[in-house]
Amino acid sequence: MNSTKEVYIFSPGTVSNVSCGFDVLGFCLETVGDKMVVRTSPQKGIRITKIEGFDLPFETDKNVAGVSAQALIDDLKPDVGFEIEIYKHIKPGSGIGSSAASAAGSVFAINELMGKPYDKTQLTQFAMKGEAVASQSEHADNLAPAIFGGFTLVKSLSPLEILKLPVPDELYATIIHPQIEIKTAEARAILPKMVSMQQGILQWSNVGSLVHALHTEDYELLKRSLHDAIVEPHRSQLIPHFNEIKKATLECGALGTGISGSGPSIFTLSKGESTAKAVEQAMRKVYENKSIDFETYVSKVNPEGIKVINS
Amino acid sequence: MNSTKEVYIFSPGTVSNVSCGFDVLGFCLETVGDKMVVRTSPQKGIRITKIEGFDLPFETDKNVAGVSAQALIDDLKPDVGFEIEIYKHIKPGSGIGSSAASAAGSVFAINELMGKPYDKTQLTQFAMKGEAVASQSEHADNLAPAIFGGFTLVKSLSPLEILKLPVPDELYATIIHPQIEIKTAEARAILPKMVSMQQGILQWSNVGSLVHALHTEDYELLKRSLHDAIVEPHRSQLIPHFNEIKKATLECGALGTGISGSGPSIFTLSKGESTAKAVEQAMRKVYENKSIDFETYVSKVNPEGIKVINS
Numbered sequence: 001m002n003s004t005k006e007v008y009i010f011s012p013g014t015v016s017n018v019s020c021g022f023d024v025l026g027f028c029l030e031t032v033g034d035k036m037v038v039r040t041s042p043q044k045g046i047r048i049t050k051i052e053g054f055d056l057p058f059e060t061d062k063n064v065a066g067v068s069a070q071a072l073i074d075d076l077k078p079d080v081g082f083e084i085e086i087y088k089h090i091k092p093g094s095g096i097g098s099s100a101a102s103a104a105g106s107v108f109a110i111n112e113l114m115g116k117p118y119d120k121t122q123l124t125q126f127a128m129k130g131e132a133v134a135s136q137s138e139h140a141d142n143l144a145p146a147i148f149g150g151f152t153l154v155k156s157l158s159p160l161e162i163l164k165l166p167v168p169d170e171l172y173a174t175i176i177h178p179q180i181e182i183k184t185a186e187a188r189a190i191l192p193k194m195v196s197m198q199q200g201i202l203q204w205s206n207v208g209s210l211v212h213a214l215h216t217e218d219y220e221l222l223k224r225s226l227h228d229a230i231v232e233p234h235r236s237q238l239i240p241h242f243n244e245i246k247k248a249t250l251e252c253g254a255l256g257t258g259i260s261g262s263g264p265s266i267f268t269l270s271k272g273e274s275t276a277k278a279v280e281q282a283m284r285k286v287y288e289n290k291s292i293d294f295e296t297y298v299s300k301v302n303p304e305g306i307k308v309i310n311s
Numbered sequence: 312m313n314s315t316k317e318v319y320i321f322s323p324g325t326v327s328n329v330s331c332g333f334d335v336l337g338f339c340l341e342t343v344g345d346k347m348v349v350r351t352s353p354q355k356g357i358r359i360t361k362i363e364g365f366d367l368p369f370e371t372d373k374n375v376a377g378v379s380a381q382a383l384i385d386d387l388k389p390d391v392g393f394e395i396e397i398y399k400h401i402k403p404g405s406g407i408g409s410s411a412a413s414a415a416g417s418v419f420a421i422n423e424l425m426g427k428p429y430d431k432t433q434l435t436q437f438a439m440k441g442e443a444v445a446s447q448s449e450h451a452d453n454l455a456p457a458i459f460g461g462f463t464l465v466k467s468l469s470p471l472e473i474l475k476l477p478v479p480d481e482l483y484a485t486i487i488h489p490q491i492e493i494k495t496a497e498a499r500a501i502l503p504k505m506v507s508m509q510q511g512i513l514q515w516s517n518v519g520s521l522v523h524a525l526h527t528e529d530y531e532l533l534k535r536s537l538h539d540a541i542v543e544p545h546r547s548q549l550i551p552h553f554n555e556i557k558k559a560t561l562e563c564g565a566l567g568t569g570i571s572g573s574g575p576s577i578f579t580l581s582k583g584e585s586t587a588k589a590v591e592q593a594m595r596k597v598y599e600n601k602s603i604d605f606e607t608y609v610s611k612v613n614p615e616g617i618k619v620i621n622s
Contacts, residue, residue, distance in 0.1 A: 024516040155520045155535065163523050163532070194505040200541070204515040205335040209466045211522040212474050221474070224466065230511070 006039030007112045008310040011105035012302055013090045014097035015173060015267045016141035019228040019258035020206035024154045026097075026145035029173060030302035034101045035087040035309070036065070038109035044081040046070050046106075053088030056102075064099045068130030069106035075126070076117060082110055092134075094177045095265035100142030103130030108147065108306045120147050125160050135184060142261065149305025151214055168217040171301040172276035174254075176245065176283040177265040179293040182238050187262035190234045199229050219255060219271045226256025226269065239264050241286055248282040273298070317350030318423045319621040322416035323613055324401045325408035326484060326578045327452035330539040330569035331517035335465045337408075337456035340484060341613035345412045346398040346620070347376070349420035355392040357381050357417075364399030367413075375410045379441030380417035386437070387428060393421055403445075405488045406576035411453030414441030419458065419617045431458050436471050446495060453572065460616025462525055479528040482612040483587035485565075487556065487594040488576040490604040493549050498573035501545045510540050530566060530582045537567025537580065550575050552597055559593040584609070 012033035016026040034053075041047070046060045046069045060066030065084055073082070084106055090098040107126045111118050118126075124147050128138040144152035144162045155161040195203075210225035212218070236242040236259060246257045249268045253275050260267040266283070270276040276298045287294045323344035329336040345364075352358070357371045357380045371377035376395055384393070395417055401409040418437045422429050429437075435458050439449040455463035455473045466472040506514075521536035523529070547553040547570060557568045560579045564586050571578040577594070581587040587609045598605045 021515070021519070023512045024519065153516065153519050153523065155516055155532075161535070163520055165523060192508065194507055195511050196505055197503065197541075200506050200511045200514065201334045203511065204332065204518040205464065205466055207515040207519040208332070208335065208464050208522045209474055211519045212464065212476060212526070215523070215526040221466075224472070230508075 004040050005113050006037055007109045007308055008035065008037050009105055009109050009112070009306060010035055010309050011101040011108070011306045012146055014100055014142045014145040015175070015260045016097065016145070017231065017259065017261060019226040019232070019256055020203055020210060021153070022228065022231045023139070023141055025151070025207070025210070026141045027151045027167070027173070028145040028149050028302040028305050029096065029175070029297070029299040031299040032090060032096065032175070032297045034089050034105060036105040036109060037085040038106060038113065039083050040113055041081045041083050046073065046081065047083050048086065049083045050085035051088065052086070054092055056086070056088065056092070062133070063102070064130035064133045065102040065106040067133045068103040068127045069110055071126040071129035072107045072110055072118070076114065078114060082113070091177065093181055095259070095261040095263045096175060096177065097142035097146060097261065099131055099134035100127070100146050103127040104143055104146040104306055106130070112308055121160055121162060123147055124162060146306055150301065150303045153211070165211060165214045167214065167301050167303050168219065170272050172270050172273050173299050173301060174249070174268040174270065174276045174279040174283065175260060175265050175297040175299070176287065177295045178240060178287065179295070180240065180264050182262065182264050184262065187235060187238065190238065191231060192234065195230050202229055222269070223255040226258065228258055232259055235259050235263055239266065240292055241290065242266060244286050245283055248286050249279045252278045252282045254279050273300070315351050316424050317348055318420045318619055319346065319348050320416055320420050320423070320617060321346055321620050322412040322419070322617045323457055325411055325453045325456040326486070326571045327408065327456070328542065328570065328572060330537040330543070330567055331514055331521060332464070333539065333542045334450070334452055336462070336518070336521070337452045338462045338478070338484070339456040339460050339613040339616050340407065340486070340608070340610040342610040343401060343407065343486070343608045345400050345416060347416040347420060348396040349417060349424065350394050351424055352392040352394050357384065357392065358394050359397065360394045361396035362399065363397070365403055367397070367399065367403070373444070374413070375441035375444045376413040376417040378444045379414040379438045380421055382437040382440040383418045383421055383429070387425065389425060393424070402488070404492055406570070406572040406574045407486060407488065408453035408457060408572065410442055410445035411438070411457050414438040415454055415457040415617055417441070423619055432471055432473055434458055435473060457617055461612065461614045464522070476522060476525045478525065478612050478614050479530065481583050483581050483584050484610050484612055485560070485579040485581065485587045485590040485594065486571060486576050486608040486610070487598065488606045489551060489598065490606070491551065491575050493573065493575050495573065498546060498549065501549065502542060503545065506541050513540055533580070534566040537569065539569055543569055546570050546574055550577065551603055552601065553577060555597050556594055559597050560590045563589045563593045565590050584611070
């Protein structure tokens with residue numbers, strides 16, 4: 001390969017856990033995500049040549065996009081190297097899959113440049129190596145929706161198996177990101193190690209009915225399934241005014257409101273864009289005058305996932 | 312209403328729990344079930360006039376079919392009474408929904424005779440009163456598949472909400488019923504009160520993927536979902552040669568093998584009747600020469616549920 005090739009991609013933000021689906025469910029956003037340019041280079045290896053938006057390490061082995069890309073080329077052993085430019089829009093630590101977007105972006109782009117030798121599951125596997133840099137453990141609940149698009153269920157991590165679930169057409173998400181930091185260690189430590197059988201039964205009945213609701217486009221059933229009696233009562237304590245936000249959004253007609261990933265972002269799912277926008281206003285109203293900076297997003301659930309914008 | 316009307320019904324056996332779906336999933340059988348005749352009578356109230364097959368109480372308030380029927384007429388207050396004949400084929404205590412078949416049968420038949428004033432969820436609600444006589448608590452995981460047919464998910468008990476899931480065409484069950492008694496109290500006492508978060512995650516990921524597998528007719532995914540790390544390791548200790556049966560059936564190409572309800576019956580799901588019959592032979596081979604009486608059944612998963620045979 002003599003001439004330089006490059007690809008310009010959009011790598012979306014994602015919401016994982018989705019109330020009842022702790023550690024297994026996730027969905028993909030459309031209006032919030034990073035952009036990346038990846039180009040081939042005669043010099044082998046991975047180099048991160050530009051980072052805009054947030055202050056992140058340029059060292060390949062410390063940057064999630066670098067680590068995932070390195071995992072891919074360790075396997076593929078291509079004759080060329082790659083330069084990566086990262087245009088970061090998802091704030092690290094926001095809870096909407098910032099590290100997953102970076103980790104997925106580099107491997108997706110390299111796969112495109114190399115003629116797609118890998119499938120989406122394999123790309124997720126490489127990206128998990130990058131995710132592990134950010135979260136100290138390999139997981140796929142944000143990577144799966146970023147790479148597969150839509151709604152996903154991580155059936156198993158070893159061997160990695162991801163199910164792409166159908167997404168009803170009018171499903172919209174609203175996100176509020178309070179600009180506070182939740183330490184990953186704290187978000188983990190606060191989780192119960194054991195759950196009661198009764199809570200467990202409730203949770204797997206809700207996961208089962210949520211999957212059924214997605215298949216049957218039953219928004220009301222989706223609403224009745226978006227509950228989490230296991231993780232939310234604990235982690236919501238770390239998020240200011242969580243209960244107030246939840247109450248206000250459900251009063252707007254939202255289908256469900258919960259913690260995005262391990263927080264601090266809060267997500268709401270709604271049927272239709274107008275409800276999702278009303279939810280956004282209700283969220284903003286709760287946080288205004290509370291001396292917490294925040295950002296909000298409204299997004300259709302993105303059926304496509306990560307994609308080439310211009311190659 | 313002057314003239315006597317009667318209805319003759321088939322009330323099927325059912326398998327509840329279905330490995331990963333403890334307390335929420337169930338499916339309906341076709342080749343094993345009770346028959347009942349219910350007729351109107353000028354004398355108000357419920358009378359059980361015949362019981363064949365097994366020795367069960369004739370007193371309305373002690374017989375599950377009587378109690379559920381009474382719950383229905385307490386609500387409907389009809390001008391007539393009902394006589395119930397029970398032709399019992401499902402052995403009480405077998406773990407394939409014997410009491411559910413009785414409890415569902417009487418209310419289904421009365422509903423037919425009265426012009427169907429109630430929907431299936433309401434019938435399940437009445438039948439739960441009968442189930443409670445047999446199991447000391449109201450539950451619906453055998454009633455739901457008996458009344459709705461096919462594969463069901465009990466989304467919630469209060470308010471009662473039952474989801475009917477799709478059933479792939481070639482799904483067959485094989486059942487072996489070792490003729491031993493497991494005391495309900497013992498089957499309950501052996502259950503853990505708490506489960507680890509990791510076990511919980513595994514369970515709700517399996518329930519989600521099982522529901523997805525039913526919708527997509529993905530037998531291989533069904534196979535990968537039919538696991539139970541929570542209840543089976545405990546209750547299987549009460550069932551002789553459970554692990555041997557499980558190993559032998561999976562070697563025949565079965566999709567999954569687990570405990571039917573709280574046992575002692577063991578169920579297997581297979582793709583296609585020929586595999587289901589090979590599984591039956593494998594099951595019989597394990598129990599032969601082991602001085603335990605047993606019965607086996609092969610049945611298509613019954614999409615229809617309880618039905619009128621001749622009215």
